Amino acid sequence: MNNFLEFLTQNSVDIVETVFLMLFSLGIALFQTLIFSGLFNLKFPNWLFFILSPAIVGISYLINPAFPLAAMFLLFISVFFFAIVGMIYSGIQNSKQEKIEREKFNKKHNIPKTTFGQKILGVFIIAGIFGTFILLAESENLKLLFLIIPGFIVLKNIFFPSSKSKFMRLQSILPTSKIDAIAMGMVEVEGDLEEIEPIISPYFNKPCIGYYYKIEEESKPDDDGRTTYSTIFSEVKTGKFRIKDETGTVTVDGEGIEYFFDRVDNQQGGKTRHSETYLRNNDYMFLVGYAASDNGETIIKKGNPDNVFGIAVPRNISFRNKYKPLLDSFLITLFFISLIIIYIILK
Structure with a gap:
């Protein structure tokens, strides 16, 4: 190291070599310009470093003919130093900007913030998973994971079924009722939809009985180059409508209904993808909900918060x-x- 420093400070260069070093420093100036404008997002004249870097080499020669090599070395090292610092700075700034944009997005769509309790619960779950893994590793019982993981999956499906699982399980038990013979309680009916209170979809402004609106964010392509999307927001809104079969018609209060079909009626792609699925007049659908009496008229609705209330395509x-x-x-x-x-x- 000492020999290298001596080489930089004790070997004098002449004017021709200095000019060559000044010209070589223009390449360094190009990287400096890219780093400070791109990573640090600073505004300055494009020619600044193309003047500054050669000037540093030239001035160092005027001070001492042994200094230009040291000046060139410092300029060269500065490229790597500021590149690393710039990447860290850029990452922090991008994270802050993404946080601001996400907060604006959440505010616009009324998405509640993650509570402190939910964050603590998440930390405990992650800590529990890592703790279990470490404990099994130390006791040389990692093979037990073959039992623990399937066990968790089975317990989750039994005690915490998804809304779709509840819907599918209930529809397989309930008989399909004719509309003129609906009994009070949980029912399933099948027929054509009739519009009562049309609503307008939020993105494509389509009139409909109800809509399922989804915003997805583009993820990095996988190993095969296929682009995938992850859902960052979804909304279901349905007005009142009727469903009819050959025996009659019944009113449905669509508030709280869930859509259990994968049809996409309108979509606009890009980095952020917007998709809408509609319930439309004359759609032939299958519905499970709670039948109740409203001033002597039968109406199907959500009922209790735990009640299944969903709609699907009959052929599915x-x-x-x-x-x-x-x-x-x-x-x-x-x-x-x-x-x-x-x-x-x-x-």
Whole structure:
């Protein structure tokens, strides 16, 4: 190291070599310009570093002919130093800007902030997962993960089923009612929709009975180059409508209804993708909800907060009901085969 410093400070250069070093410093000036304008987002004349860097080399020669090499070395090192600092600074600024934009987005769409309790719960869950992993690793029982992970999945599906699972389970139990023979309580009906109170969708401004609006953010392409999207906001809003079959018509209060079909009626792509799905006049749909009496007139609505209230495409329901028993049999067989394999592994 000392020899290198001596080489930089004790080897004099002549005027021709100094001019060559000044010309070489123009390449360094290009990187400096890119770093300070791109990473630090500073505003300055484009020619600034193309004057400053050669000037530093030239002035160092005027001070001492042994200094230009040291000046060039410092300019060269400065490129790497400011590039690293600039990347850190740019990352911090981008994070702040993303936070501001996300807060504006949440405020616009009335998305509640994550509460302090939810954050603490998340920390405890993550800590519990890591703690379990470390404990099993130290006790050389990592193989137990083959039992723990499937166990969590089974318990989650049993005790915390999704809304779609509840809907599918209930529709498989309930008989489809004719509208003129609806009894009070949970019912399922099937028929054409009739518009009562049209509403306007939020992005494409389409009149409809109801809409499911979704905003998705583009994710990084996967290994195959395919672009994926993650949902950052969704909203369902449905007005009052009627559903009719060959026996009659019944009114539905659409507040709180969930859409259990994957149709997309309007979509606009880009870095942020907007999609809308509509309930429209004359759509033939399958509905599960709570039938109640409203001033002597039957109305289907949400009922209690825990009640299932959803709508789906009949042919999808028929297809699922036809092949679900086969799928269940396959999954049960696969589950017991997996238990046998796990037992052999852990033995």
